[in-house]
Amino acid sequence: MSKRSIKNAPFIHGGVGASAIMRDVIIALIPALIWSVYIFGFRALTITVLSVASTVLTELIFCKATKKESTVSDLSAVVTGLILAFCLPVTAPLWMPILGGAFAIGVVKMPFGGLGKNFLNPALAGKAFLLLSFPKVFSGYASPATARGLSPFAISVKAKLVPSLLGAVEDGVDNNTLVDMFYGNMAGCIGEVSKLCIILGLLYLLIRRVISWQIPVAYLSVFFILAFSFPRGMDEAMNFAIASLLCGSVAFASVFVATDPVTSPMTSVGKIIYGVLCGGLTLLFRYFGSAEEGAVYAILVANTLVFYIDKLTCPKKSGGVKIGN
Amino acid sequence: MAYSFSGGISLKTENKTRALPTKPFAEPALVAVPLSGCLPAVSAGDFVDIGTCIGFGKTEDCPPVHASVSGTVVSVERRPLDKGGEDTFVVIKNDCRHTVVSGLDPISKPLWEIKPEEIIARARNAGIVDAGSGKSLASILRAAVGKAKRLVINCTESQGYESISYRVMAEQTEAVIKGAKLIIYALGLRKADLVIEEKKDKLIAKIEEHITDKALVDIKQTTSKHPISVDNRLIYAVYGKRVPLGGSPLDAGYVVIRPETAANLYRALSTGMPMIHKRVTVSGDSIKTPLNLIVPVGTSVKDIAELCGGTKKRFKRAVKGGVFTGYAVGENAVIEKTDDSLLFLSSVKAERSGCVRCGKCIDACPVGLTPSLLAAYGEKGLYSEGLSLGAEHCIGCGCCAYVCPSGIPITALIKKTLKEGRTEDEQA
Incomplete structure (x- = not known):
């Protein structure tokens, strides 16, 4: 990684670099990875490894092709690869993480100038690309028992698919299912099933001050309140809201994707606005969108608005928010 | 509850020099006393004693300079300064006899017989300069007559290495308090506040022993976050008053000085000795033995480095003015009356990448700017855009560049914006 020798004041640096932040995100993702291998078997690991390899290699090749210094060592490509893999079902054919990773880095991240310059979250854009191109793969998920029987190395697998729980929550779920959803004993995308592992990651990121509380808290609370206020199906509102929170990718996305510093606002107020926007849009996409899951498109739409949120909330001289000696 | 402000950074490293008693260093072979704009009163070959006036101030606000x-x-020569510009230096070869100039005139009469103007005149003639603001004490006092409401002795040191204010408060408690009372008297004020960082319980207990009247001199405790030691931040944190842009704390009604200045005033009146010595903390990661020193004004960086056991192998540059806000100096630079510290630092490297928009600089900025945007404007040369985002409010504390995970020299880029933007304005 490139280093800068400090020549001007301050002649001191806190020592936390971009790679240290990315390393913390990777550490925060490890519980979910371990759980996914435990619950879905080694095919989950194969998909994750291929996805990371694809993102890292694409970045390397892009840097070589454009004769730039390699930026792989900032570890952001590894994070993108991990998040992309975690958004895929374990039944996905093995070329899918490779294609998605190449798209995320080669189309969404690097052409805009690399880390910090992309306006969409690369992993999420990769997932949206796969979702639009191959909707069949995302039409159902293998139950944990079926998934463990899948070959880790077969390019594509045939398995009995069950519809995701998103449909089921409208018919009502019992308490045992809710507990299973919390621990992650359910069918779903590789890294998104275990809310417990996601909470562990969230706590680690908060303690290490990698992310701030505003986005996940605003996102999830708005999502929860809206789901509680406008429940669907015959189940009681509270039960429905909790089940909505525990199924799909909303929990994972709010902690690991919406908090991506590059594609989220910079100020605290902006982060709250962004979180509220994501929460509201997620529910709207879930209720009225053609795809089952709303978080992917909600965050991508919110990404495009970050520029304006920043413009609105950056303290200005005339605005007089808090500038002053 | 300690007074605090939003933003800033808490340093995790302990300031080790605080525990070191101040040592006098009286034997540099050569000193080069900067005249700070004064006219030289001596020429090559003249003999001077300690305290001989070697530079006349041209104006009331420009105090005289004395041999240290x-x-x-x-020789009397022009030399370039490391911070920019140049100055006249009187180079004196030390004969080590310590002869003191005759005719020092200590005041022996009781306080109520001294006129306020006499205190200000004495402050000027003693050549006392305040290290915090870099101004002479006499000009600070003269500007404050009738305008100031309270005296603030700023004892905070938040840059991690400096500890001279701490040492002055521990070693010269009586002199500081008496100096503060002299200033209160000279300006007709009611009260002085000693502002100290919290958790210095031993020191605070010691100062409290010396305070006889709490209504007159009181202690206020603040956070130890950087940049609390910057006067305007301190005034805002403790009193909640904002100093107008480009103004000094006096515009909000406060006279702010460092404790060493108060002690110097008391000494100048009680012994007649002008300000010829400066306390400095010599520290940093590449000096062998960090020390608190009292050195004659004009002692060179080289001599101080030798006294402190020399520099370590990794030594890269000497820095005056603090690790956050200072500037690099060469080995021939000398200690001036405004220097609190001399740091010997190794080369620091920061990981460099593009801005990741994490917003850490925004959280750290004590004046509520958006440093990341200002840096981006500075890099692209969009200076007027930078100014319209409030670049001129920047106090140069360095918090943004310290926390930046992308290692962007934000503070330097904002300074560039200010410099270039102002020239653009003048040309337009």
């Missing part, structure tokens, strides 16, 4: 050692004047 006894010996022969080797």
Whole structure:
């Protein structure tokens, strides 16, 4: 990684670099990875490894092709690869993480100038690309028992698919299912099933001050309140809201994707606005969108608005928010 | 509850020099006393004693300069300064006899017989300069007459290495309090506040022993976050008053000085000795033995480095003015009356990448700017855009560049915006 020798004041640096932040995100993702291998078997690991390899290699090749210094060592490509893999079902054919990773880095991240310059979250854009191109793969998920029987190395697998729980929550779920959803004993995308592992990651990121509380808290609370206020199906509102929170990718996305510093606002107020926007849009996409899951498109739409949120909330001289000696 | 402000950074490293008693260093072979704009009163070959006036101030606000050692004047020369510009230096060869100039005039009469103007005049003639603001004490006092409401002794040191204010408060408690009372008297004020960082319980207990009247001199405790030691931040944190842009704390009604200045005033009146010594903390990661020193004004960086056991192998640059806000100096630079510290630092490297928009600089900025945007404008040369985002409010504390995970020299880029933007304005 490139280093800068400090020549001007301050002649001191806190020592936390971009790679240290990315390393913390990777550490925060490890519980979910371990759980996914435990619950879905080694095919989950194969998909994750291929996805990371694809993102890292694409970045390397892009840097070589454009004769730039390699930026792989900032570890952001590894994070993108991990998040992309975690958004895929374990039944996905093995070329899918490779294609998605190449798209995320080669189309969404690097052409805009690399880390910090992309306006969409690369992993999420990769997932949206796969979702639009191959909707069949995302039409159902293998139950944990079926998934463990899948070959880790077969390019594509045939398995009995069950519809995701998103449909089921409208018919009502019992308490045992809710507990299973919390621990992650359910069918779903590789890294998104275990809310417990996601909470562990969230706590680690908060303690290490990698992310701030505003986005996940605003996102999830708005999502929860809206789901509680406008429940669907015959189940009681509270039960429905909790089940909505525990199924799909909303929990994972709010902690690991919406908090991506590059594609989220910079100020605290902006982060709250962004979180509220994501929460509201997620529910709207879930209720009225053609795809089952709303978080992917909600965050991508919110990404495009970050520029304006920043413009609105950056303290200005005339605005007089808090500038002053 | 300690007074605090939003933003800033808490340093995790302990300031080790606080525990070191101040040592006098009186024997540099040569000193080069900067005249700070004064006219030289001596020429090469003259003999000077300690305290001999070697530079006349042209104006009321420009105090005289005195010889800090006894010996022969080797030369009077112009030298460039590391912070920019140049200055006249009187180079004196030390004869180590410590002869003191005759005719020092200590005041022996009781306080109520001294006129306020006399205190200000004495402050000027003693050449006392306040290290915090870099101004002479006399000009600070003269500007404050009738305008100030309270005296603030700023004892905070938040840059991690400096500890001279701490040492002055521990070693010269009586002199500081008496100096503060002299200033209160000279300006007709009611009260002085000693502002100290919290959790210095031993020191605070010691100062409290010396305070006889709490209504007159009181202690206020603040956070130890950087940049609390910047006067305007301190005034805002403790009193909640904002100093107008480009103004000094006096515009909000406060006279702010460092404790050493108060002690110097008391000494100047009680002994008649002008300000010829400066306390400095010599520290940093590449000096062998960090020390708190009292050195004659004009002692060179090289001599101080030798006294402190020399520099370590990794030594890269000497820095005056603090690790966050200072500037690099060469080995021939000398200690001036405004220097609190001399740091010997190794080369620091920061990981460099593009801005990741994490917003850490925004959280750290004590004046509520958006440093990341200002840096981006500075890099692209969009200076007027930078100014319209409030670049001129920047106090140069360095918090943004310290926390930046992308290693962007934000503070330097904002300074560039200010410099270039102002020239653009003038040309337009």
